[in-house]
Amino acid sequence: MLTVFRAYLxxxxxxxxxxxxxxxxxxxxHKAKKYPGCYNTETIIENGRHGHSCLCSIQMDISKGxxxxxxxxxxxxxxxxxxxxxxxxxxxDEALLVATVDFDVLKYNFSVxxxxxxxxxxxxxxxxxxxxxxxxxxQLFEKQLMQPCGWLYNSGVDFIIDESGxxxxxxxxxxxxxxxxxxxxxxTAPYTNENCWKTVFHQQSETDIHHFHQIKRDPxxxxxxxxxxxxxxxxxxxxxxxxxxxxxxxxxSELCQWHPNTLRTINFIFTRDFVYWATDSGxxxxxxxxxxxxxxxxxxxxxxxxxxxxxxxxxTNMLCYLPDKEMLFLYxxxxxxxxxxxxxxxxxxxxxxxxxxxxxxxxxxxxTENGQWGGHRGKCYQSYGTEENCVMMxxxxxxxxxxxxxxxxxxxxxxxxxxx
Numbered sequence: 001m002l003t004v005f006r007a008y009l010x011x012x013x014x015x016x017x018x019x020x021x022x023x024x025x026x027x028x029x030h031k032a033k034k035y036p037g038c039y040n041t042e043t044i045i046e047n048g049r050h051g052h053s054c055l056c057s058i059q060m061d062i063s064k065g066x067x068x069x070x071x072x073x074x075x076x077x078x079x080x081x082x083x084x085x086x087x088x089x090x091x092x093d094e095a096l097l098v099a100t101v102d103f104d105v106l107k108y109n110f111s112v113x114x115x116x117x118x119x120x121x122x123x124x125x126x127x128x129x130x131x132x133x134x135x136x137x138x139q140l141f142e143k144q145l146m147q148p149c150g151w152l153y154n155s156g157v158d159f160i161i162d163e164s165g166x167x168x169x170x171x172x173x174x175x176x177x178x179x180x181x182x183x184x185x186x187x188t189a190p191y192t193n194e195n196c197w198k199t200v201f202h203q204q205s206e207t208d209i210h211h212f213h214q215i216k217r218d219p220x221x222x223x224x225x226x227x228x229x230x231x232x233x234x235x236x237x238x239x240x241x242x243x244x245x246x247x248x249x250x251x252x253s254e255l256c257q258w259h260p261n262t263l264r265t266i267n268f269i270f271t272r273d274f275v276y277w278a279t280d281s282g283x284x285x286x287x288x289x290x291x292x293x294x295x296x297x298x299x300x301x302x303x304x305x306x307x308x309x310x311x312x313x314x315x316t317n318m319l320c321y322l323p324d325k326e327m328l329f330l331y332x333x334x335x336x337x338x339x340x341x342x343x344x345x346x347x348x349x350x351x352x353x354x355x356x357x358x359x360x361x362x363x364x365x366x367x368t369e370n371g372q373w374g375g376h377r378g379k380c381y382q383s384y385g386t387e388e389n390c391v392m393m394x395x396x397x398x399x400x401x402x403x404x405x406x407x408x409x410x411x412x413x414x415x416x417x418x419x420x
Contacts, residue, residue, distance in 0.1 A: 021343060025311045028360075029349055035361040037325075037420065043406045044415040053414030054078035055380045055394030056085075056105070059112040062159050062167075065220055067271065067323050068384045074098075074112050076105040078396060078414035085110075085118065085132070091390055091417065099132045106397045109150040109379075111157045115167055117191055119157075123150040123398050124175050131191045138192040146199075148185055149175035154380045155214040155267045155318065160222060162188075162243040170200075170244040172212035172226055181205045182212055184226065186244045201226070201238075201247045209234045213280070218270050221297040225250075225268060229280065232260035239298055251301055258304065259284045267383055269321045269328065275299060276307075276328060278316035282335025285310040287328070287353055287360075307353065308360045313340035314348055317376050318393075322385035322420065328353040329391045329418065333375030334368060345371035347405070352420070363418075366405040374402045385420075392417040 044053045057074040072089045076082060081104050086095035099118060108120040108130070118132040126147040129140040141147045151157045152174035160168050167189040173182040184201035191197070203209045209228035217224050224240040226247055233254075238247040253260035261284035265277040278287045287310060291303040310316065313335055320329040330351045334344045347367040353360055368374060379396040394415050395401040401413040 021312045025313070025343065028309060028311055029362060032349075032351065032360040032362045035352055035363045039363065039418060039420045041364070041406075042417040042419065043410075043413045044417070045409055045412050054396055055392055055415045056396070057110040057112045057118075057154060057380055058382060059087075059114065059116070060159075060384070062114050062161060062217065063219065064222065065272075067321070068219055070382070070384065070386050071114065072112070073392075074110055074118070075394075075415075076110075078106070078394075079400075079412045081106050087112075090386070091388060091392065099135055099137065101130060101132065101137050103130060109154075109157075111151075111154065111169070111171070113159055113167060113169060113189065113191070115189060117189065119169060119171075119187075119191060121148050121150045121171070122175070125149060126175070126180075129197075133190055133192055140192075140194050140197070144194070146180075148183070148197075149173050151215075152211070152213055152266070153318070153378070155216070155383075156212055158215055158217050158224070160217050160224065160243055168243060170215050170224060172215040174211045174213070179205070182209060182228075184212070184215065184244070184247065200244055203228065209236065213265065214267050216268050216270075218268075218275070218292075218297075220270065220272060221292065223297060225299070227263070227265055227268075229264045235260050235263035237263060237299075250299065256301055262286065262288065262304075266316070267318050267381075269319045269383065271321065271323075276319060276321070278310065278319055278330055280315045280317065282313045282315050282337060282340045285312060285314055285316070285335075287316075287330070307358070310351070310360075311349065313337070313343040314375075317378075318381040318383060320381065320383050320385060320391045322389055322391070324385070324387065324389055325420065326354065326356040327420075328355065329363075329385075329420070331376035331381055331393060333377050334371060334373055336373045341371040341373065343371070344368070347371075348375060350376075366403050368402045369404060372402060374399075376403075389420045390417055391420065 059071040075086045085099040087098040088095040120130040126149045128142040151171045157171035169187045181204040183199040187197040210230040226238040237251040261281035269276040287307045293300040315335040318331040350363045380394040
C-alpha cells in the first residue's frame with residue numbers, strides 16, 4: 001500500500017512540474033508578440049533538373065573588421081544518394097555542377113574555403129579526407145592509423161589567414177565513435193597533401209568532453225573560439241590567439257557562476273560591439289550577449305547578459321544574424337527528453353530577436369510527429385544573412401527533416417528557406 005501511495009505522489013509531483021513548465025512556456029509565447037513583418041517559407045525537394053536539393057556548405061569571406069559575407073552555396077543530391085556537387089553564388093542563381101566525387105556525398109560533411117577548395121570528412125566515423133581543388137579530388141589519410149572524423153554541421157569548421165598570409169582551415173571533431181578522443185585539426189592551403197594537415201588540440205572522450213560543438217573566428221580580433229558539450233562539466237570554451245596553433249581554456253562550469261548549460265552552445269554570432277549565443281539545452285534555454293575585453297580582445301565573461309528566457313524543452317541549434325534588419329533568427333528544435341516531447345505535441349515556435357527593439361517575436365509554429373526530438377537539426381545552416389534577407393538550412397540522411405508542417409513529403413526535404 002505504501003509503495004502504491006509513493007508512486008501516486010511521484011505521479012502528482014510530475015504532473016505539477018509538467019503543468020508549471022507548460023504554463024511558463026505559454027506565458028513566454030503570449031508575451032512574445034507575433035512577428036510584425038512579412039515572411040514566407042520555401043521547401044526544396046527537387047531543385048531544377050539536377051535534383052541538387054541539400055544545402056551542405058556555405059562559402060564565406062574572411063575579411064577582418066566586418067560582418068562575414070556569403071560568397072556562395074554548395075549543394076548535393078537528396079534524398080537520393082549521388083556523387084555530384086553543385087554551386088551557386090546567390091539563392092537566385094541556378095546551381096552549376098562543380099565537382100564529381102567518388103564517394104557517397106550523404107555520408108560526408110563539406111566545407112568550401114574562401115578560395116573555393118572543397119574539403120570533406122566522414123560524418124559518423126574516422127576515415128579518409130577528400131579535398132577537391134579545381135575539379136580534381138585528392139584522397140588523404142586513406143591508409144593512416146590516425147584519420148579525421150567529421151565536425152558538427154558547419155559550425156565546427158572555419159577558415160583564417162595566418163601571420164604569413166596563408167589561408168588555413170581549422171575543424172573540431174564531433175562524431176560519437178571516437179575511442180581516441182576528439183581532435184582539432186589545422187590545414188594550410190591548398191590542403192591537397194597530408195603534410196598540409198596536423199592536429200593541434202585534443203580532449204579525451206567522456207572524461208573531458210562528449211564532443212566539440214563549434215570552432216569560429218571572431219572577424220574583429222582573429223581570435224578562434226572552440227566550444228564543447230554536452231554534460232555540465234563537459235561544457236567548455238577555449239580560445240586561440242595564434243591562428244589555431246594552440247588553445248587555452250576561457251570558461252567552464254568551474255570558472256563561472258553561470259548555470260552550466262549556459263555554456264552549451266552551437267555557434268557564436270560576432271558583431272562589432274557584441275557577441276551573441278543561444279543555448280543548446282532544453283532545461284536552461286536562453287539567448288545571451290557578451291562583450292569583448294578592451295585590452296585582450298577576448299570575450300569578457302563578467303559582461304554576460306541574459307537577453308531573454310526561451311521555452312523549456314526547446315533548444316537553439318544555431319543563430320543567424322540579419323544585419324539589415326538588426327535581427328537574430330533562432331533555428332529552434334525540440335530537445336532530447338520524453339518530458340520535453342510531451343510539452344511540444346502541438347508544435348514548437350520559431351523566434352526572431354530584434355536587437356534594436358530588444359524584443360522576442362514569434363515567427364511561425366511548426367510541428368513534428370508527436371512532438372518528437374528534432375526540428376531545425378540538419379547538415380548546414382546560414383549564420384549571417386544576405387542582402388536578400390533569407391535564412392536557409394539543409395537536411396540530410398544523418399539528420400532528416402521531421403517537421404510535418406512542411407507537407408506530406410517532409411521526409412524528403414533537403415533544404416528549407418525563410419524569406420524575411
